[in-house]
Structure formats: C-alpha cells, structure tokens
Amino acid sequence: MMERMKDLTNWKKERKRKERKTNALQTDTLQTEILQKNTFQTDAQGIPLSSGAFILFVLLFLFNLSNLLSAELISPENLPTGCEVATKLDFGNQTGPTSAEQNWKSLSFIGLLLSAALISIIYMIGKAMDAPGLMARAKTDLIQVAVTGIALVLLYGILSGLCAIDAKEFGFGFSSFFDGANKYFEYAGSMALKSYLECTNSIMTLTGLATLNVMSPDAIVLGNFVKIGVFLKPYAGYNIPIGALRWLANLVMLSISLMKGYSLVLNAIQVNFLNLLFPAGVVLRCFSPTRDFGGVLIAISIGLFVFYPLLFSFSYMIIGQPSTSVDMPEMNWHDKIMGQFMIFESATIAPYLLFIVMPSKIFSMGDISSNMLFDSFSSVGEVLLVVIILPAINWIILTAIVRELSRVLGQEVDISGLARMI
Amino acid sequence: MVQDLHFNNRKDKQADSRFKFRLVLTLLFTVGLFSLSSAQSCGVFGTYLQNGVCVPDVIVNLSTIVMLISLTVAAILYMIGYALENAKLISFSKDLIFQLLGSALILGMYLGIVASLNFWAPSLLSTNFVFSGGPSIREISGEAVGNWETLQSHAEHYVNCLLDYSKESIKQILFLTQIISVVASSSLNLAIGSFSQFIPIFPTGGGLIPIASLGIGALATIVIQLTLQLKFLKLWFAFFNIILPLGLLFRSFPYTRAAGAAMIAITIGFTIFLPIFYLVIEDIGYNYLPADHKDVCNDTPVHFTKLKEFLKVIGLGFKTAFNDATKVIEDEVSNEDYTAMFEILAIQATILPLVAYLVVLNITKRIAEILGGEIDFSTLVRLI
Numbered sequence: 001m002m003e004r005m006k007d008l009t010n011w012k013k014e015r016k017r018k019e020r021k022t023n024a025l026q027t028d029t030l031q032t033e034i035l036q037k038n039t040f041q042t043d044a045q046g047i048p049l050s051s052g053a054f055i056l057f058v059l060l061f062l063f064n065l066s067n068l069l070s071a072e073l074i075s076p077e078n079l080p081t082g083c084e085v086a087t088k089l090d091f092g093n094q095t096g097p098t099s100a101e102q103n104w105k106s107l108s109f110i111g112l113l114l115s116a117a118l119i120s121i122i123y124m125i126g127k128a129m130d131a132p133g134l135m136a137r138a139k140t141d142l143i144q145v146a147v148t149g150i151a152l153v154l155l156y157g158i159l160s161g162l163c164a165i166d167a168k169e170f171g172f173g174f175s176s177f178f179d180g181a182n183k184y185f186e187y188a189g190s191m192a193l194k195s196y197l198e199c200t201n202s203i204m205t206l207t208g209l210a211t212l213n214v215m216s217p218d219a220i221v222l223g224n225f226v227k228i229g230v231f232l233k234p235y236a237g238y239n240i241p242i243g244a245l246r247w248l249a250n251l252v253m254l255s256i257s258l259m260k261g262y263s264l265v266l267n268a269i270q271v272n273f274l275n276l277l278f279p280a281g282v283v284l285r286c287f288s289p290t291r292d293f294g295g296v297l298i299a300i301s302i303g304l305f306v307f308y309p310l311l312f313s314f315s316y317m318i319i320g321q322p323s324t325s326v327d328m329p330e331m332n333w334h335d336k337i338m339g340q341f342m343i344f345e346s347a348t349i350a351p352y353l354l355f356i357v358m359p360s361k362i363f364s365m366g367d368i369s370s371n372m373l374f375d376s377f378s379s380v381g382e383v384l385l386v387v388i389i390l391p392a393i394n395w396i397i398l399t400a401i402v403r404e405l406s407r408v409l410g411q412e413v414d415i416s417g418l419a420r421m422i
Numbered sequence: 423m424v425q426d427l428h429f430n431n432r433k434d435k436q437a438d439s440r441f442k443f444r445l446v447l448t449l450l451f452t453v454g455l456f457s458l459s460s461a462q463s464c465g466v467f468g469t470y471l472q473n474g475v476c477v478p479d480v481i482v483n484l485s486t487i488v489m490l491i492s493l494t495v496a497a498i499l500y501m502i503g504y505a506l507e508n509a510k511l512i513s514f515s516k517d518l519i520f521q522l523l524g525s526a527l528i529l530g531m532y533l534g535i536v537a538s539l540n541f542w543a544p545s546l547l548s549t550n551f552v553f554s555g556g557p558s559i560r561e562i563s564g565e566a567v568g569n570w571e572t573l574q575s576h577a578e579h580y581v582n583c584l585l586d587y588s589k590e591s592i593k594q595i596l597f598l599t600q601i602i603s604v605v606a607s608s609s610l611n612l613a614i615g616s617f618s619q620f621i622p623i624f625p626t627g628g629g630l631i632p633i634a635s636l637g638i639g640a641l642a643t644i645v646i647q648l649t650l651q652l653k654f655l656k657l658w659f660a661f662f663n664i665i666l667p668l669g670l671l672f673r674s675f676p677y678t679r680a681a682g683a684a685m686i687a688i689t690i691g692f693t694i695f696l697p698i699f700y701l702v703i704e705d706i707g708y709n710y711l712p713a714d715h716k717d718v719c720n721d722t723p724v725h726f727t728k729l730k731e732f733l734k735v736i737g738l739g740f741k742t743a744f745n746d747a748t749k750v751i752e753d754e755v756s757n758e759d760y761t762a763m764f765e766i767l768a769i770q771a772t773i774l775p776l777v778a779y780l781v782v783l784n785i786t787k788r789i790a791e792i793l794g795g796e797i798d799f800s801t802l803v804r805l806i
Contacts, residue, residue: 217611229611231620237603240635241596244642314668318660358604366600370593377592377642378585381649389650397681404677 082178082270082309083163086156097271107279108152115286116145137288145286152282155302162306173321180313181266183324187316188386189259190326192252195379198329199249202372206242208337209235209365216348219355234344234358235365241373248380255387262391266312269304277301285409295409303402311394319386340365492674493522518674525670528686528793532666535694539573546573546701574658574693577700581652583719584771588645591723591767595641599634606630644771651775655696661689673793683795691786699778707770715762718770723763 088098089105100106119141126134166175174180210233217229278301284294340361347357496518503511605624612619666689672682708716715721790797 217613225615227611227613229613230608231611232604232608234604235600236607237596237600237634239603240599240631241638241642243635244639248642248646314664317664318657320660362597362600362604366593366597370589370596373596373638373642374589374592374645377645378649381646382653384646384650385653397684400681401678404680408677 081176082274082305083159083176085270085274086159086305087163097275102275104274104278105152105156107275108282111279111283112145112149112152112286115283116142119145119286141287144291148282148285151298159306172317174313174316177309177313178266178270180316181309182263183321184312184316184319184386185259185263185266186324187319187322187326188383189256189263190324191379192255192259192383192387194326194328195376195383196249196252196256197331198372198379199245199252199376201329201331201333202369202376203242203245203249204331204333205336205372206235206238206245206369208333209340209369210238210242212337212340212344214344214348214354216354218351219348221351230354234362235340238369245373245376248376252380252383255383258387258391262312266309269308273301274305278305296406299402299406299409303398303405307398307401308394311397312391315386315390315394318390336368492671493519496522517676521679522674525673525682528673529666529670532686532690536662539694573697573701574655577697578652578655579719580700580704581648581655584766585645585648585652587718587721587723587766588641588648588771591763592638592641592645594723594725595634595637599631599638602630602634641767644767647775648771654692658693661693665689673795680795683793684790684797686793687786687790687795687797690789691782695782695785696778699782700775703770703774703778707766707774710769711765712762715766718766721762721766723766724760 085097085103089103090096090099096102119138123135123138123142126132126138163176167177167180168175172180174183212235213231213233215229215231218227219230220228222228277297281294281297281299281301284290284297286294343357343361344354347354496515499511499515500519503509503515602624608624609620609622612621665685669682669685669689672678672685674682707718711718787797
C-alpha cells in the first residue's frame, strides 16, 4: 500500500515536472506537440547535426556553384514535362528545370540542410547563453526539419510512382497524368475552334445571302408599253439569326483563349511550381514563425502540381478519351453564295422566270440555313461542357483539396476569398 | 423490485436494438448477395453492370483491386499497431478498415439498385407520376415494352425528341422571317411608257424583325441547353466508369474523404435519380399540354410553310394594324397550336429540366452529406 502511494506521488511529481517543461517549450502548433510526444521522443541534444550538416551544405554549395558556372541553357521549346521535373535530376552542365541547381529535390534538400544548420547555430547560441526557451524552440524546429525531410521523401516516392505507371498499359489513351491533361486541353481547344468555324461559316453564308439583291426590271411585260419591274432581297430574313450567331461565336472564341490559358497554366505548373514554391515552403516550414505559411506554400505547390493535371486527366477520361485531331467543318460559304448569285442572275434574264425560281429557292435554302443554324447552336452546347462545366467542377475539387492539404500542413488557405478576388 | 424492472427494461431494449441491427445486417447481406450474383452473371473481370447491361471495362476492376490492396495495407497497419502497442496507429488503421468496408457496402448497395432497375424500370412504361391511373405518355409515344432498353436510354430518347422539335421550330421560324423579309424588302416598278413609279409592297414589315430576332435567340438558348442535357445524360458511362471507382478510393483516405463522398453522391444522383426525374417531368409536361400535342416525339411545331398558317400570320399583321394589338395578341396566344409550341419549348424543354436538375442536385448534396462530404454548388454556379 505504501509502495503504491509512493509510486503515485512520484508519478504526480513527474507529471508536474513534465507539464512545466511543456509550458516552457511553448510549442507553436498542436501537430508539433503530438509529434513530440508520440513519434519523435529523441533528445535533440544527442544529434550531432550541426557539423555534419554544415560540411554537407558546403560540399553541395560548391558542387552547385561549379554547375552554375558551366551551365548551358535549355531552349524553351524543349521544356521538360512535369514527370521529368518530378523525377529527373541532371548533374550535367545544363541549366533548366531538371538541373541540380534549379530542381525542387536538390533545392529542398539544400534548404533542409541550411535550415538544420541555422537551427543548430540557434541551439548552440541558446546553450551558450543558457536560454532554455531558445533551446526548446530550436529542438522543435529540428524535429520539424526531420518531419519535412520524411514528407519530402514520401512525396518523391508518390510522384515517382505516379510517373512510373504508363497509363497506356491499362488501356488509357495517355501515358501520364500530365499527358492526359494536355490532351484534354488540346481536344477542348479543337472542339471550340470547330464550333467557332461552324458559327463563322453560318455567319458568312447568311450575311452573304442576306445582302443578295435581285433586280429584274422586266419581270412582267404587258405589251410594248407596260412593264412591271421587281426589286427584292430574297434572303433578307437571314439577317435576323446573325446577331445570335455572332454572340455565340464570341463566346466560343473566348473559350479557345480559355483553353490556351489552361494549357499555359499547366506548362507553368509543370516547370515552375514545384521548383519554386515547394523549396521555399520547405525552408519556411522549418522555422516556428513561418511554419504555417510554409505549409500553405507546400499545399499549393503539391495541390497544383499533382491534382491540377490529375483532375483534367480524369475529365479526359470522362469525355471518353477522344482523339485530339477533330475534323474541322468545311468552310463552303463562298460556294453557297456564288451558287445563289448565279441562279438569281440567270433568273432575271427572261420575264416571269424569277417567279418560277424564287419559291423553290426559298424552300431549299431555308432547309440548308436552318440546318446550319441548328448545327452551330448544338456545337456551342457541346463545347460548353468541355470548356466551362467540367473545368469549373475541377476547380471546385482542386480548391477543396488544396484547402484540406493546407489545413493539414499548417494554415487554411482562404480559397473562396481568392476566387472572389479573381 | 424497481431495480429489477429497470434491468429488465434495459435488457429488452438491448434485445430490441440487437434485433434491429441483425435485421439491417440481413438486409444489407441480401442486397450485397443480389448485387454480387448480378455482377457475377456479367463475369468477374473485364465487364461491369449498368441497368442490367454488361459493358466491357477495366477501370472498375482496377479500383476493386486497389481497394483490396488498401484493405490489406490497413489490416497490416492494424497488426503493426498492435505489435508496437501504438494507439494512434491502431485507431488510424481501424478507421481506414471501417471506411473501406463502408465504401464496399456502398458499392454493393449501388450495384444492387442499378441492377434492379433492369427489373422494375420497364414497369414505368405504363405509369403516370402526376395523375395516378392516368394514361402514360411513354405508351402513346410508341415506345413499346420491347423497345424499352434502359431508363437512361429512355431519358436520352426524350431529350432527343425535344431537340428534334426545336430543330423543326428553327426551320419554321426562319421560313416565316424569310417570307416576311422578302415581302418587306420588295418593291415593284411600274413602267408605262416613259413614266415609272416605285411601289414598296410591305414597308412596315421590318417592324416584325425584333420579335423574330427574339424568337431565334430563345431557340438558340433552348438548343444549347438541350444539347448540354443530352451530353450530361450520355456521361452516365463516365460516372459509372470513372467517378464512382475514384470516389470509392478517395473516400478511403482521411484527407480526400470529402471529395470521394461527393463523387459517389454525384454518381448516385446522376445515374439513378436524374433519369427517374426525366420520367416525372415528362409526365408533368404531358398533363399540361393540349390534347393534340401530347406526344412530343411525334408532334411538329406550327407549320408556317403551310399556306393557311402563313396567311394567318399575315392576317395577324393586318389585325394588329387596325385593332387593339394587345387584344389581338392575347387572342392568338390562346390559339392551341401556338400555346402548345410555347409550352413545349419554354416549359417542357427549359423550365421542367431545370427543376429536375435542381431537385437532383439537392438530393446529391444530401447524399454527399450522409456519406461524409459536402458539395458547394453555389461556388460552382458562380464559377460557371
């Protein structure tokens, strides 16, 4: 009984001591506390990181410096794909997104080493000045460096895995998710162009026909002195749908630009986002005051680098992985107008001929024109799905994922505020 | 004594809840067994089931394999957690296993419902959702029992009918505008000897152009949104093939659970509820259409190419010129043919599908919430 009481008193004392220690640590986030308690219970004092990290850093710095000095530029036409940026690391004398001095892997690694070195220095200063608060903070930061390092390795593993799978082996029409997204944009752009050409062809045909003037001064001849001439525009009514067509053509033209914009964003994401934002996020995440912001940067870079192309690849699958080479419509407006011009010109040669030709022409051209109109309207409907609705759904999912990721890594991004701003 | 009573009550309640739990389990087992047997009749690999029809596919099976792998990984994690006595790992893997089992259950139930459509959907041929006991549009539109393929194909057939009707309407209105414009732009030159006089035939005809322009603009919108509806209906293939397996996968992991739930909800909403709601709006449209225009698939809009209709329009022009225009238009709008054309294009092709989509989206939102996710449709609408 006495022993149990003793044990209980000791346990309480121990707990109080731990509580005091925890309060003194003033760790910034709950996540860090959990990590400290459960996963990383190693004592940072025992890790001889500072000297080793410094030597490694100096070596890498010299190596990169020599690379930079003897570097060759990669032409913009041969920019590497996202998978190459994610997995390749060139130590040759080339400068570009995959070269060691610009690639996210080496930059993040250097960033981690630099951060570790800096934290070690802070720890040393804390030790020298006998400041337990500073030492505790440095220890926490060091643990975060380790966590970020593990996350880095994990991310590299995931990206390598995703890029290593050749989707064509599974019956898909693209090899990687970057390829799938590119094909989607290409297809959507081609569809928009096709729709635009259809609308333009209709506008040109209808405008040409609407301006056709028929002048037959001798349409009806009554004896030698009385003549009734007819002056008319047989297709003047076609002016009416041109307004609607013009509006739709403008909308579709905007869609072509939109798809080009999406494609450019994908290129920028492939080449720059992981290489620029991720290393910055890694470094910022290692230090307590900037940890949340670093998490946000990492979330944005991973979210956009992985999920932006992934979601558009899914969209490409949703629309049935069609061929990117879309058959463009025949721009035959000129032939149609010239044909009608010839027919009506010849109808004015002889009296009464115009009244025979006109009704049949009005009926036949009415059929052709209404079909053209319907096809143009339908094609715009088809285009809206691939250029507006599916991308909008993708953006919603993308923002949700980035928000969730950023919440896990530190601070929630106010995506809705950003969307409102845009 | 009182304690005994309380104890007995508690015991009864426990037995009752156990019974309910077993009942639910039995039901789930039955549904699972049913879906499994239906799926097996389709073949295990290389095919999947939609409305009772076997269609070749690889993705569903791939997702099943990945789900099985995830289940194995979760089980291994659970074992490691026990071996290392790590409470966090145990709870994480437990949660993962439960979620995977939940996803498998959802898949089973969904497959069961979709497979059952094959049995009960044909009975909808002779139904009238709006007035029970009333005649069914699906029977009079000539879609006999033998022609009924799937619920989805019926919805597509219905939208195609509306598209055909819109196409014919464009043709008729274009013809009308063309004739009016010919007359309005024509002038005669009467030449007697050296005397000549220009006489315009119908100079005020140009006043009709804004109305015709409005009509064409409205028809453009109708055709665009009907084409979109048709495209959406044709996406059931993708919903079943891509969105559902992805949703099941995403739902298994904590950070993508909400997105996964939303994807599963969208699949359920758009492959089961949307085609059913097309039947409902078809019935509503049917009950409010004039007697001679109930069958959209075989109906035609006002034929302006017919001389009678054309003369009627010309007469309308004269009437409005000499009388109270509002009164004339009011009288003509009550004309059955024009009313039917307006009702089909504005109500049946535009407003009712919009209502159906709103209802389905709301159902989808609720299903997503039940499955552990959320869909922010307001942001989507703002984006579009």
